[in-house]
Amino acid sequence: MTARREASAPPDLPGYEYVRVLGLGGFADVFLYRQHLPRRDVAVKVLLAGSLDDDVRERFQTEANLMAQLSHHPSIVTIHHAAIAADGRPFLVMEYCSRAGLAERYRAERMPVxxxxxxxxxxxxxxxxxxxxxxxxxxxxxxxxxxxxxGWPALTDFGIAATTGPPAQTMGMSIPWSPPELLAEHPTGDERSDVYALAATIYSLLAGRTPFELPGGNNSAQQLVARIERSPLPPVGREDVPPQLQAVLDRAMAKHPSRRFASAMAVARALQEVEAALRLPVTPLDLPDEPPTALGAAPSDDEDATRLRGIALPGPLQGLAGHDEDATRARAVVVGRPTLVAPAPVQQPAPTGVPDRAGTRRGARVGAVIAGAVVLAAVAGVVVASLRGGDAPPPAPTDTFAPPQTGPAAGPVPAPHSLAGTRAGDGSVTFTWQNPDPQDGDRYLWGVLAVTGEPTLALVDEERVTVPADQATGEVCIQVSIVRADRSSTARPAQGCAP
Structure with a gap:
């Protein structure tokens, strides 16, 4: 088991007020600070004093530069500032994401398709x-x-990122979501390795477990690697997951990179096809100056990845105008620096009343006319596919679609404090903690931390849990989050260990 430790001392940063610890890492700790001007909460990632060798410093600097380069994207965490504290430790000031991340959610709830x-x-x-x-x-x-x-997902932690040039040795990858080529004796990888990990993450959100994890079975690092390299991908195991979505995951997680989608954009378009087949609003692509493309018009290098499958419609185009008003409602699509990939689309008036994920820092470029054209083109493609004898329609979704929250966000849920464990004579360990802001309906999501994968989490009503003796050999560490009655939860769980 990886040894856990106390958080390092938060640095004294002029213009910032320390609030609390958000998380601990192998090379850095993350703290919540309140910036004075402009006044806002920020996450500050601080390199550990004992990790100041040249290699770690270089990785830390690389992470700052890469994330800053990509910060314009609505689904990548924004870097506000990078510097060196008075005590010599480098730090990054980042966007603070107050809601529960995917790691806290996917094992604790059944996420709608x-x-x-x-x-x-x-x-x-x-x-x-x-x-x-x-x-x-x-x-x-x-x-x-x-x-x-x-409510937008925000990708973070580019600490082991690399350029897409010649393959380099992979450091610190997470086994449950890693493709076979990165687990080999001489790891190699390219964009298709990220395609695999992206699909493995989507799989986890649907299944409530990592892709090759056996519930109640042997999930050691050695066994996981063996299954990733040789075993077929298990089905997600949910009746509401259509076969078309399972097929997207199967292809994206193929053992050999040549059999996967060639790009992350091809994965996005395949997922859009599933949305269209399920008659859901089609999520726009957030790509720099990417011209809107009608679903069914596949990229030339991967036609099958975006071909629409036929679905049954009640009469020719019946209900298209009124079936789903949201399907043609304009959504803010963030655009960034121009690229040489394609010419920029004609700018349309920004929709009103639909905030992008950063509030005011980004504008919208695609208006209702373009959004409606995309959806109508998608439906037309469906009808054509149906007339040509497409595949059987997928089962109707059982989950109710809930659009992302657009009103004011609820206040952040604090982390428990005073988390400590005591070992009993029989070898079991009892952990207790305190809730700094108790509210009616509060529960606690906890799990034992392990070397591989994410902890198996469970909900309890009291501020104490006991780890049985057979699971508490050596040092035992747990994480705990507060879960409110409205299902909001701690963004960064508290962590504690007992010898």
Whole structure:
């Protein structure tokens, strides 16, 4: 088991007020600070004093530069500032994402299929944007996807990112979401390795577990690697997940990179196809100056990845105008620096009343006319596919689609404090903690921290849990989050250990 430790001392930063610890890492700690001007909450990532060798400093600097280069994207955490504290430790000032991240959610709740599709398209857009900038993430997983105050997924932790040039040795990757080529004796990888990890993350959101995890079975690092390299991808195991979505995951997580989608954008378009087939609003692609493309008009290098499947419609185009008003409602699509990939689309008036994920820092470029054209083109493609004898329609979704919150975000849920464990004579360890702001309906999401994967989490009503003796050999560490009655939860769980 990885040894856990106390958080390092927060540095004294002029213009910032320390609030609390958000999380601990192998090379850095993350703290919540309140910036004085402009006044806002920010997350500050501080390199550990014992990790100041040249290699770690270089990685830390690389992370700052890469994230700053990509910060314009709505699904990548924004870097505000980077500097060196008075005590010599480098630090990054980042956007504070107050809502529960994907790591806290996917084991604790059954995430609706429409929400997972929306998250998948937005994350795929973020990964594609990084790839177009020549950057591989190399560690995409639920724990590296935070949630902004506006409900957008936000990819973070580019600490082991690399350029898309010649393959380099991979450091610190997370086994449960890593493709076979990164687990080999001589790791190699390219954009398709990120495609695999992206799909593995989407799989986890649907299944409530990592892709090759056996519930109640042997999930050691050695066993996980063996399954990733040789076992077929298990089905998600949910009746509301259509076969078309399972097929997208199967292809994106193929053992050999040549059999996967060639790009993250191809994954995004395949997920959009699933949305269209389920008659859901199609999530826009957030790509720099990407011209809107009608669904069904596949890229020339991967036609099958975006071909529409036929679905049954009640009469020719029946109900298209009124079936789903949201399907043609304008949504803010963030655009960034121009690229040489394609000419910029004609700017349309920005929609009103639909905030983007950063509130006022980004504008919208695609208006209702373009959004409506995309949806109508998608439906037309469906009808054509149906007339040509397409595949059987997928089962109707059982989850109710809930659009992202557009009103004021609720206040952040604090982390428990005073988390400590005591070992009993029988070898079990009892942990207790305190809730700094108790409210009616509060519960606690906790799990034992392990070397591989994410902890298996469970909900309890009291401020104490006991780890049985057979699970508490050696040092035992847990994480705990507060879960409110409205299902909001601590963004960064508290962590504690007992010898």
């Amino acid at each position: 429409p929400e997972v599709l929306r998250i998948g398209v937005r994350l795929a857009s973020a990964v594609e944007t990084a790839h177009r900038a020549g950057i591989l993430h190399r560690d995409i997983k639920p724990a590296n996807v935070l949630t902004t105050d506006f």
